[in-house]
Each structure stands twice: as structure tokens, then as C-alpha cells.
Amino acid sequence: MTRARQLHAGFHSSRSSSHSSPGGGGGGSLRHRRPKTKDSLDKEKRIRRLDEAIVTGNIEELRKLSVTGPGFVTDGIRRRAWPLLLRTHVPRRQTTVDTSVPHKDGDQVRLDVIRSFTHLSSETKSQQVYKKQKQEELLHVILDVLQRHPKLSYYQGFHDVCTCLIIVLGKEAATLAAETLAMFFFRDCMLENLEPVLEQLSLMTALLKLEDPEVQEFLDRSETLPFFPLSWVITWCAHDLQDFDKIARLYDFLICFNPLMSVYMAAAVVMSRREELLEVECDNAMVHTFLTKFPKNVDVELIISHAHQLYTTYPPETLQKRSENWLDENSCVNTFSQPRMYLYDSSDEKISSTPIDFTPIDELLNKPRIKREKDASALSKYPSNSLHLYRRNMATMLAFSAASVGTAALLLLNSAMFREWLANSGLR
Template identity: 90%
Template structure:
């Protein structure tokens, strides 16, 4: 501060002290910056969020998750996410037997070592902090697998849990990861990839209904609908670089049926239609273009479009229209069952009772239930396309390893493509 400004400040201070208290308030009001339209809208949104959280109003939280900046910041997310995932209620559960080793534990440990790469480790204190975060991540994932040994770990679940830890912290993330695994990502955590591939097949149905020109182009290039696999199994945490966008997307996806991630994929593809239709109509070229999640994506537009698709073609209606039925025990089809519903089924308010995972654990021990005479989702695609996809997969993986990553590796090793 210059000497002139110091004197000026001293002058105003002395004048204020000589005036009445009302005069001081008047001066403060005169110096206060006027509120902008955006700041007023943000304050209003925060008030609505506070009220929805206090009253447990799911519908209001959904409305706010669809529009604007979602839940605004991590402070509000730390209150809203546990309510939506029903982890705000203390759970009376037996302690986990940490001496038991899950069949996928070695892979979990490998993925944890490769996590939190964005954190600097130049100094010893930074190394200690990074190691602590990796230990937290290992705890969160293994806790889920040890409590529910029928679940299988997949590469990408660590991305989901990393997001939870960043927003919620270790303890709250541990509870949230269990709910997400059992209610939202269960189809990804079975013994094979077929349930997830069937979910992705429903994206084809959405494109045929909403943008048949784009789907016709994909058919001509023999591009199967499995390119956005990593988007679905990580809720884009593996593909988006901006963490604020990831958290914003989680605000939205946590509020709806697990199939909403597929509606997101359809909205993203349609948002790129002009660029897509200019790509050479070649399987490898089209697949490589589509696997790269657009960096400049207008996330609010995508969320709004996905919600519109979801409202127009709800999960059950979409399955009926397309003839692609997910199995009856899919997390998509059990999400609203009374005994497996996250919310109070009567009015969809926040439940005050802790989650009982028993019914879902029992489902995990049962065989998949397909509708009578229903064929696999893959049988709906020409054999030539499947063979081409399998043959080109290794080439495409090398061509765009950074963007395909987990998705390509999972598909390449899937028995369904052998």
C-alpha cells in the first residue's frame, strides 16, 4: 500500500470512529461490492441445496444435479453424496476379516501403485502424503471386496474410488464405494464383461432413435458400441482431466439409475456428429476417434441432453423398444425394487435406516436370469464386425493407448471376442 493510500485509509478510519454506529454501517454498505446475477443465482442454489439436504428431498437434489453447477463445491458434496448413497446412517456390521485374501488383490495393489500420479513427490513430505493416499485407496477397495467376496475387481474401479477419496476422505469414501459397487457398478464387477457390453449395446438403440444418420455411419464402418467402455465403468474419471468436471458428473450420475452413464455416452457421440461424419469410414479410424473423450466438452449440455434421453426413453422402455434385455438381476433392473432401493420407495425420501446388502449378496450367488429365448447382445451384430473388431483391437490399442487404456485391455481379453 502506498503512503498516500495509508493516509487515506487512516483518514477514513478516523472519520468512521467519530461517527455513530449507523454511520459506520452506511460506509461499509457503500464499500461493499454489488452482487452480480451469477452470485445471486449461486446463493439461491446453495440455499435450495441446503434445504433439500436437510429435508432429504431426493427429487429436488436430482433437479439441482441436472442443471447449472450441480452441487457447486466439495463442501456441499460431502453432505449430499452420503445422503444420496445412504451412507449417512451408521452401519452395524461385523468387522471385516482382513486376513482373507481376495482373488483380485494382487491386481488391486498394482493399480493402486499407479494411482494419484497427479500428486507431486519431489520432497519427502510429498512422498509421504502420496503414499498415505495410496494406502487409503487400497483400504477402500479391499474393504468392498472383503465384505462382498462375490464381487470381482476391474481395472477402473480404482478411478472411481480415487474420486470418492478426494471429495469425501477415507472413511466416508469407504462407505460410499460399497454402495456404488453394489448398486451402480455391480454389472461391472461380475465374472465376465457381458453385462456391461449389453448395457453399451443400448447406446445403439438410443442413436437409432435420436440420430439414425450417426448410427448408420457407425454401422457402415462396422464400429461396435463398445468404444466408451471406460466412460461407463469409471464414470469418465479415467478420461476427463479436469477434476471439477468429474465431480460435477458424479453429482448427476449418483442421482439416477445406473444406466444413466450409457445415456451420457449417447449424448457425447451425438454432440460430435459433425466431426464424426468427416472421419474416414474405417473401423479403426472411427473407433480411435470415438474413444477419445472430447477435452472441450460442454458438460452441462451433455448432462441436459442425457437427462432428456433418459426421460424420453426410460431404461425399461428402452430395453423393450430395442429388444436388448438386460438380465433381471442387473443393477439397472433392480435399482427400483423395494428391497434394493436406496430411498424410501413411498415418496423417495432419504431413508433413515442403514442399507442391508443381504438381498444383493444373495443375487450375486445366483445365475443370471435372461428373458425366455433371448440371445446375447453380441448376437445382434454381424459376425464379420466382431471378427474385425477383435483383429483390429491390438492395432487400435497401440494407435491410441492413452485414450483407450482400460477399455481396450478389457475387451481384448474378453472371452466374448475369442
């Protein structure tokens, strides 16, 4: 089912009713009910396990179920599981929000909101009203996050994330969930420039060298830098996939783990295409163009399984050590399990019944980035001629990205933040 169909009038009721009963049956006599298959029995068992994990706040069980099979199965279950995992099931702390001062990125947010939900029909007055309502909800969700945490910067792609939350959770729950995702998972994307998230992506080079050196050797020969999955990482593929069921399935998984899991996922996608990739002409522009096209027929379960295996084998700390490329000490990757910045009770990983205190992260946002002593820039590990070629071919690659990834990705890459990062990195 495509996002357009799901967002059509009444998407919540239609998706909920289609999954309202574990057995898939409604009323009617036993004589007309179909016999249960192995798949339907497995689904019933999974739903019972999910229900028990949600009731008991068992994070580890939810993690296990997010890695296997259909994840959290239905939007109805997601509306219970996601708030628990993001700890928005309890009222948030009361804070004073000054809405009188416009956020510095407010104009860009409004432009992106106007361009959102364009797939919804607006032929009739009721359809126009519905589309306008969804856009207003999206604007509210994004601005709420930015007004509560003024140190955060908006990036083009965060509106795709918030759109997914609205589809599954509805406006009120999505507003709370977006704040948690911004502060705990996407914080590196929401700083004054994109360098922190690009440094995350540089760790994919180390992953490929460890797991599939032939693929990485091919990328090295074509002088392809690891920044092509940018939109995958900053939107969790919400911008790149049209099948919303696949997007929601990925969100089930990514919400359960360290923010760097999206980079493991990107590496798994690249390795899943190794045969096709190695047949591409070993040319920078050709390889970059091929890789930016997220595979529409991707086997999500295979990608999730492989990403989890990579994460288990090379956890974030280990991967940074093996690559000798340390992210900032205050990166969301490195603070994710620290005291006072952990989503769960660290003693047994149970759901906490207290609201999230965002104060430690707000304080962190006011501090300068902290690099480990003697650490070199991630970019210094790439050959200078590769960086020069990347700069020279930037215009061509952006054009290909616009055709294959979409307008939002092109706008992001052309954003002031990205241009600033290029200038500071010596790529321009």
C-alpha cells in the same frame, strides 16, 4: 482446476475455503464488497435450495438440481449431498469381515494403487509421505468393498472411482460410499466377466437409432461396435477427464439416477460430436480411434441435459423393450428400483434413516444370471462380419486406445476378464 492441483497438499481446505460463503465474500467493510451479480444471486438461491433439500432429505429436489446449472456447486455441499444420496449418512450395519483371507484380486488392486496418484509431486519427504498416505487410503477403500462382498470382482477403473470419492469425501466417508456405488451402480462391472456391462453398452445402438439414425447408420457402415465408451461408463469419466470440477459435476448427476444413465451420457457425447464424426473416413479403425478420444472441451451441462432428456424419453425398461435387448433380470439396471434393493423409501423417495441392508444383493450375487425367456445374446444383433472385423482389428484399436484413452483402459481391455469374454463371445 486439474486433478493434480486439487490433490496437492491441503486440497480439502483449499477447495472448501474457496467456496465457504455463498456470496463469495469474506470479511471487510461493505464499501469494499462487490455488488452482487445475477450469477452470484442465482448461486445463492441454488445453495439455499440444496441446503433445504439436504436437511429435508428431498431426493426429487436433489435430482432436479443435479440436472441443471452447476449441480451441487461445491465440494462442501457434495460432502453432505453424496452421503445422503448413497445412504451412507447413517452407520452401516455391523457385519463380520474376514480380512485374514486375501481377496482373489488383491494383487491387481495393489498394482493399480501403486500406479495411482502419480501426478502428485514426490520431490520432498513431506510430498512423498502425502502421496503414500493417499495410496494407502485408496487401498483401504477398495479392499474394504471387496472383503465385505467377496463375490465382487475388482476391475481396473474402479480405483479411479474410489479416487474421486476420496478427493471429495475423505477416507472414511469414501469407504462407505464406494460400497454403495459398487453394489448399486457398478455391480455389472464387478462380476466374473465384463459381458453384463458390454450388454449395457449395446443399448447405445438402440438410442442412436432412435435419436440420430444418420450417426448410427455411419457407425454401421464403418462396422464400429458400441464398446468404445467402455472407460467412460465404468469410471463415470474419471479416467478420461483431467478437469476434476467436470468429473465431480458428472458424479452429482450420475449418483442421482439409474446406473444405465452413464450409457445415456455416452450416447449424448457421441451425438454432440456428430458433425466431426461424419467427416471422419468411414473406416473401422479410424472411427473407433476418433470416438475413444473423450472430448476434453466437452460441454458438461449440455451433455447432462441431453442425457437426461434421453433417459426421460426412453427409460431403461422402455429402451430394453424398444431394442428387444433385455439385460439380465439381476442386472443393477433392472433391480435398481425393486423392493429391498432401492436406496430410498419408495413411498415418497425420502431418505431412509436406517442403514442399507446389502443382504438381498449379496444373495443375488450368489445366483446365476437370469435372462428373459427366448432372449438372444446382445452380440447376436450385430452382423457377423462386424464382429469378425472387430476381432481382426482388436490389436490396432487397443494401441489407439492406449494413446487416446490411457494406460488403465488398455490394461482393462487386456485383462483376463475381457479376454475371457472375447473367447466366450466368439470374437477371438
